[in-house]
Amino acid sequence: MAYGLATWVDSAGSTDSDQAMREDLLDIITDVSPDDNPLATMLGRGTAKQVHHEWLEDYISRKTSQSTSVEGAAATYSDLTQPVRRHNWCEIIEQTYRVSGTERDVDHAGMGDPLDYQASKALREWKNQLEYDIVQGALASGSSGVARTMAGLKSVITSHYTNRNSGSSLSETEFNNMVKDVWDDVGHSDVFDTVLTTFGLKQKISTFTAGSTKYVDATDKRLTRPVEVYESDGGVHKLFAHKDVPSASTTPGPQIIGIKEDKWKLAYLRPPKRERLSKDGDRENGHIIGEVTLEYLAERSSARRSGYATGG
Secondary structure, eight states: SSSSSOOOOOOOOOBBBBBTTTOOOOSOOOOOOOOOOOHHHSSSEEEESEEEEEEOOOOOOOSSSOOOOOOOOOOOOOOOOOOOOEEEEEEEEEEEEEEEEHHHSSOOSSSSSSSHHHHHHHHHHHHHHHHHHHHHHOOOBBBTTOOOBBOHHHHHHOOOEEEEEEOOOOOOOHHHHHHHHHHHHOOOSOOOOEEEEHHHHHHHTTTTTEEEEEOOTTTTTTOOOOOEEETTTEEEEEEEOOOOOOOOSSSSOEEEEEEOGGGGGEEEEEEEEEEEEOSSSSSSEEEEEEEEEEEEEEEGGGGGEEOOOTOO
């Protein structure tokens, strides 16, 4: 044995002189995966009874001129607007995982039973997929061999959508005009209260001078970090930098999305659950599976704008 000689075992298993030296492996696994999913956490839950999920939406527009009746005149009648059916399709989200018999029996650092560890990772992957589809989902009814997919915010918000298409700057005036568009349509109480945007545009909003502050709403147990807010004449808006909101690498460029949180829900036909699948060899198989769609109960209370410069 050498004296005073530092030895080690590298990641490939190569060793220096001292074969009796133990490896120094911490019993932890470092994980910095980008899996913040505010919408999957914050949105209310509903129940779907069919794969084609439907609901009714009604709207009464504001008057734009006087309309009066002559004294003693007979009543006249006109058709009132009827509620409109809205719909979305339930999509199946599945995340599989698999662990060999050997893998389950060897000694591991930082994870316990590898099957449980992989199941936990699969659930996080499942939630990441749901979050992406809430924002970016495109509607498809499905057919033989083709999956059903739900429409997300990007597809649904059309009443107040503007594409700047010029790499223009997101100014405070521009943001407040976005608020005013919705206020003109639905009134003060239903203006969007949650804003999702890219990191660059979030930084730009943070420079607005009308007054933003960081706080944690103690009554909302879903908020575990400080949330920045901006207060406009149309109300208070929670601000979130969101990884799934279209950015500079997508057409038509960076976007900002405003939603009224209580007007959006996740309707589950099948809540996500862990299931063991049949063995097909020396391995254990499983998946996380669920079926869900997005309810948009009043799309006109939301707004979306695109085409801004990368940094706002």
